[in-house]
Each structure stands twice: as structure tokens, then as C-alpha cells.
Amino acid sequence: MMKKTVIRGTGKAIPSRLVTNNDLTKMMDTSDEWIQQRTGIKQRYWVPEGEIMGASDLGLEASHKALEKAGWKPEDIDFIIFATLSPDIFFPGSGCLLQTKLGLKSTPALDIRQQCTGFLYSLATADAYIKSGLANKILIVGAEVHSSGLDKTTRGRDVAVLFGDGAGAVCVEGVDTDENIGVLASVLHADGKGADALMTELPASRLPDRMALGLEGDEIARYYPVMNGQSVFKTAVRKLPEVTREIFAKTGMTIDDIDLIFPHQANLRINQAYQQFMKIDEAKIFNNIQKYGNTTAASIPIALDEALEQNLIGKQGDTIMFIGFGAGFTWGSVIYRF
Numbered sequence: 001m002m003k004k005t006v007i008r009g010t011g012k013a014i015p016s017r018l019v020t021n022n023d024l025t026k027m028m029d030t031s032d033e034w035i036q037q038r039t040g041i042k043q044r045y046w047v048p049e050g051e052i053m054g055a056s057d058l059g060l061e062a063s064h065k066a067l068e069k070a071g072w073k074p075e076d077i078d079f080i081i082f083a084t085l086s087p088d089i090f091f092p093g094s095g096c097l098l099q100t101k102l103g104l105k106s107t108p109a110l111d112i113r114q115q116c117t118g119f120l121y122s123l124a125t126a127d128a129y130i131k132s133g134l135a136n137k138i139l140i141v142g143a144e145v146h147s148s149g150l151d152k153t154t155r156g157r158d159v160a161v162l163f164g165d166g167a168g169a170v171c172v173e174g175v176d177t178d179e180n181i182g183v184l185a186s187v188l189h190a191d192g193k194g195a196d197a198l199m200t201e202l203p204a205s206r207l208p209d210r211m212a213l214g215l216e217g218d219e220i221a222r223y224y225p226v227m228n229g230q231s232v233f234k235t236a237v238r239k240l241p242e243v244t245r246e247i248f249a250k251t252g253m254t255i256d257d258i259d260l261i262f263p264h265q266a267n268l269r270i271n272q273a274y275q276q277f278m279k280i281d282e283a284k285i286f287n288n289i290q291k292y293g294n295t296t297a298a299s300i301p302i303a304l305d306e307a308l309e310q311n312l313i314g315k316q317g318d319t320i321m322f323i324g325f326g327a328g329f330t331w332g333s334v335i336y337r338f
């Protein structure tokens with residue numbers, strides 16, 4: 001018998017402040033039409049103004065829900081993996097902050113800094129830890145508070161309109177079984193040549209003055225995420241089909257074996273281009289970016305939680321594929337069977 005990594009429970013946390021595209025037009029020169037046409041996004045949720053809420057706080061709420069569905073107490077967790085590009089503080093990692101908020105004393109916690117591919121790296125890492133025997137009950141969290149770090153002026157509009165806050169959590173457990181279930185295969189990639197196509201530069205340890213205090217005028221933009229949108233878009237629509245073929249070659253599976261695909265929610269147009277290029281039935285692709293914007297490491301676990309709530313998946317034998325591309329560049333895919 002072999003150890004298989006199975007999902008025991010999922011949960012999500014969405015902050016209460018609904019921000020529509022029209023709300024954004026009061027902060028910057030943009031329009032509902034521009035945003036919807038290019039990205040599919042209609043609205044997103046941000047942490048309420050003035051509230052002190054970090055990635056680990058949203059992560060905590062999502063974790064409690066996932067733990068409840070799994071029937072686990074926090075003490076049952078033997079490893080925490082926390083994926084975020086918007087950690088509560090510069091260091092230590094949000095996994096440590098979540099660990100103590102869960103009331104745990106010495107449970108190990110690992111942060112993953114792989115942006116939009118963060119959940120895929122986390123799931124693949126959890127699977128490897130479980131199969132190696134290092135841990136057996138792992139809490140995976142993807143959580144982001146983007147809103148406190150966006151340039152909400154016209155200067156930053158190309159990025160600011162895309163991102164939303166949120167968290168998703170998944171409890172995974174190793175089980176001994178001969179059945180072909182759980183995480184069936186993972187494929188991960190990175191190409192650091194694309195790093196500056198999507199990045200937040202400051203604070204930067206590579207600078208003699210990491211904090212770069214005293215910047216003025218447009219130099220302030222170095223504290224905000226910057227993106228070469230067209231480069232990211234073009235690379236994503238090339239890499240997503242590539243990694244799909246790679247994971248199918250690895251597993252001997254085809255699209256007919258997959259019941260539902262969960263692409264990272266970066267841009268509805270990217271996912272539609274992927275679907276059309278791969279000639280996949282539209283109904284096989286789960287999208288919810290219209291409601292949440294791009295929640296980066298949280299997007300896939302939020303989507304998974306929603307699809308389970310809607311009973312779209314979860315029956316024994318249902319097979320799903322996660323796929324994503326994002327900053328780094330990083331990209332990857334995981335196939336999972338219930």
C-alpha cells in the first residue's frame with residue numbers, strides 16, 4: 001500500500017468590503033467597461049479601510065472552517081504551509097503568525113513565496129512531505145491582503161483594478177490505500193528571468209538602504225506592484241497549455257479524464273484563451289474571478305471550496321486539475337482524484 005494525499009476539508013475567508021468597478025472610478029481614471037472587457041472582473045473584496053488585518057488573519061478564518069469540515073482540532077495539525085505574496089510583516093513568515101493564532105505551541109510552519117502558483121507549490125510540497133513520512137496532517141493556507149499595498153491612483157490603475165483580498169485553506173491527510181486517489185501528479189516550474197515583469201521592489205535587501213525612505217514623486221511607485229501586463233499575458237497563454245501537456249504525458253491521462261479544471265484566477269481572458277486553444281468544453285473550467293478579482297495564492301483554494309459547496313465535485317472518482325501561472329515567473333499543475 002502507498003501513502004496518498006487526500007483532501008479532508010476546505011474553507012475560505014472573504015473580507016466584508018465589497019469594491020465594485022464603479023467604486024474604483026472614484027479613486028482613479030478607469031471604467032467598468034475597460035476592466036470587464038480586458039479581465040472579466042466585476043468586483044472584488046478588500047479589507048475594510050482602517051482595519052488591521054493581515055494575511056494570517058484571513059488565513060485563520062479560512063483555517064477554522066477547513067478544520068471544522070475535516071473534523072480536526074488545531075492540535076491535530078502536524079505541519080502548516082502558508083502561501084502568500086503579501087505577508088503580514090517582512091519577517092517572520094505568516095505561517096508562524098497563523099500557528100500561534102491557532103493556539104499551537106511548536107507545530108512547524110513553512111511559508112511559500114510563489115505568488116499565483118503558491119497554492120500549487122504548497123499542495124505539491126504537502127504531498128511530498130506526506131509521502132516521505134515527515135508529516136501526515138497538513139494545513140495548507142493561501143491568503144492575501146493586496147489592498148493595503150496597491151497604488152489606488154491612476155498611476156497604478158493597470159495593477160490596482162486586478163487584485164482582491166481573500167484566503168483559502170485546505171486540510172490534507174496521508175492515507176494508506178491501493179486506490180488511485182488523492183494527489184495523482186504534480187508539475188512545478190519557475191523562470192526567474194521573468195521576475196521584473198511582475199514584482200514589488202521595495203523594501204529590497206539588495207539596496208544599501210533597504211527601506212529607501214525619502215523617495216518622492218513617481219519614485220514612490222517602487223513600493224507598489226508593477227507589471228508588464230502584455231508580457232505576463234503572453235507568457236501565461238503559452239505556459240498553461242505546455243504544463244497541461246506535460247502533466248498529461250506524466251500521468252497518461254487526457255482531458256477526458258478530468259471532470260473540472262481550476263485555473264488560477266488572474267484574468268478571465270487568459271483562462272478563455274487557454275480553454276479555446278486547448279479546445280476544452282467551457283463547462284469544464286471553473287472561473288470566479290468576476291466576483292473576487294485576482295486573489296493570487298488564495299484563488300485556487302477559494303475556487304475549490306466554492307465548487308465543493310456547489311456540489312460540482314467531490315464524488316468518489318471525480319478528477320480535477322489545478323493549473324496556474326504567475327509572478328516569478330512560476331507555473332505548474334496538480335491532478336487530484338476524490
Ligand code: ACO
Nearest residue numbers: 030034038115116157158161229230232233266267326327
Ligand atoms: N483603466 C483604464 N485604462 C487603463 C487601465 C485601467 N485600469 N489600465 C491601463 N489602462 C490603459 C493604459 O494606460 C493604455 O492606455 P494607452 O493606450 O493610452 O497607453 C490602455 O489602457 C491599454 O493598456 P494595455 O496595458 O495595453 O492593456 P491590455 O489590453 O494589455 O490589458 C491587462 C492590460 C488587463 C493588465 C492585461 O495585459 C493582462 O491581463 N495581463 C496579464 C495580467 C496577469 O495575468 N497577471 C496575473 C499574474 S498576477 C500574479 O502572479 C501575482
